Amino acid sequence: MKMAILSCDGSLYSCRRLREVAEQRGHFIHIIDPLSCYMNINPASPAVHYCGEPLEYVDAVIPRIGTSITFYGTAVLRQFEMCGSYPLNDSAAITRARDKLRSLQLLARAGINMPVTGFASSPDDTQDLIAMVGGAPLVVKLVEGSQGIGVVLAETRQAAESVIDAFRGLNAHILVQEFIKEAQGRDIRCLVIGNKVVAAIERQAKEGDFRSNLHRGGKAHPVNITDQEREIAVKAASTLGLDIAGVDILRAHRGPLVMEVNASPGLEGIEASTGLNIAGMMIDWIEQHALPGQRPKTAG
Numbered sequence: 051m052k053m054a055i056l057s058c059d060g061s062l063y064s065c066r067r068l069r070e071v072a073e074q075r076g077h078f079i080h081i082i083d084p085l086s087c088y089m090n091i092n093p094a095s096p097a098v099h100y101c102g103e104p105l106e107y108v109d110a111v112i113p114r115i116g117t118s119i120t121f122y123g124t125a126v127l128r129q130f131e132m133c134g135s136y137p138l139n140d141s142a143a144i145t146r147a148r149d150k151l152r153s154l155q156l157l158a159r160a161g162i163n164m165p166v167t168g169f170a171s172s173p174d175d176t177q178d179l180i181a182m183v184g185g186a187p188l189v190v191k192l193v194e195g196s197q198g199i200g201v202v203l204a205e206t207r208q209a210a211e212s213v214i215d216a217f218r219g220l221n222a223h224i225l226v227q228e229f230i231k232e233a234q235g236r237d238i239r240c241l242v243i244g245n246k247v248v249a250a251i252e253r254q255a256k257e258g259d260f261r262s263n264l265h266r267g268g269k270a271h272p273v274n275i276t277d278q279e280r281e282i283a284v285k286a287a288s289t290l291g292l293d294i295a296g297v298d299i300l301r302a303h304r305g306p307l308v309m310e311v312n313a314s315p316g317l318e319g320i321e322a323s324t325g326l327n328i329a330g331m332m333i334d335w336i337e338q339h340a341l342p343g344q345r346p347k348t349a350g
């Protein structure tokens with residue numbers, strides 16, 4: 051098959067692994083920087099252009115679009131979809147997942163448990179917003195953050211007000227969320243492919259931090275998850291329409307809570323801690339689902 055990875059940095063671990071596995075299987079795979087793509091949008095012969103040339107048809111595209119370029123990256127992916135390429139996560143699902151507010155609303159509507167979360171625009175509502183999530187300590191997070199950047203723990207009501215005001219002053223969209231203290235700086239990352247959790251790790255924040263992200267110095271180890279956790283992870287991914295997803299779960303006293311769903315989960319931490327060939331499973335999925343010359347998968 052002819053495949054493309056959409057990524058600004060082909061030297062990243064996940065890109066390297068996907069390329070390595072695809073080539074071992076005899077596929078032709080090309081890493082394409084979405085920012086260097088440009089598009090001819092027309093009903094008769096849509097095309098993606100790259101470095102002065104229209105790109106030839108590719109059977110499947112693996113989007114590895116960073117959060118800083120979601121808008122342009124998903125537009126490029128949509129264009130590949132219009133050309134009939136199979137996307138491993140379609141552009142509409144990625145757009146949904148990138149917005150934490152929108153995805154939590156969709157997950158709540160599907161009956162999936164989560165930390166109590168509030169969102170407001172007017173500074174007049176800050177007091178009520180804080181009360182709504184149970185008061186301090188609480189978590190404030192950027193609607194479009196990742197790698198733990200823009201996730202802040204406010205220990206007191208005064209701290210919460212200052213952090214909320216500071217983010218507002220920067221015109222940033224933020225969520226205010228109940229702090230799940232009993233998680234003790236740990237979360238579970240479930241890697242979902244299709245309707246299966248294919249790997250799960252527990253991540254523990256480094257001393258003095260509450261964020262378990264590996265990019266913030268957290269440590270990971272494989273973990274056994276319960277049937278309930280498995281079920282909620284799969285349901286969260288399918289609610290957002292993602293074929294592959296990293297679903298982050300907090301173990302709370304009241305049961306597992308979905309904190310967020312990532313559309314482009316990193317492979318390094320999870321492959322290193324579990325020894326599993328996740329890149330291989332992603333290529334398996336494409337081999338099973340991307341039919342050469344298929345019709346476009348999504349329109350929106």
Ligand SMILES: Nc1ncnc2c1ncn2[C@@H]1O[C@H](COP(=O)(O)OP(=O)(O)OP(=O)(O)O)[C@@H](O)[C@H]1O
Pocket residue numbers: 165189191195196197198199201227228229230231233235236237255260261262263298300309310312
């Ligand atoms: N409500 C909460 N209660 C307790 N801990 C939390 C809460 N929200 C976030 N955390 C901690 O902060 C970390 C980062 O939060 P979150 O996953 O929402 O951010 P992110 O920047 O999208 O991370 P990722 O790199 O996984 O995409 C979580 O992994 C978790 O350890």
Ligand SMILES: [Mg+2]
Pocket residue numbers: 195196197310311312
């Ligand atoms: Mg995230």
Ligand SMILES: [Mg+2]
Pocket residue numbers: 298310
């Ligand atoms: Mg996370």
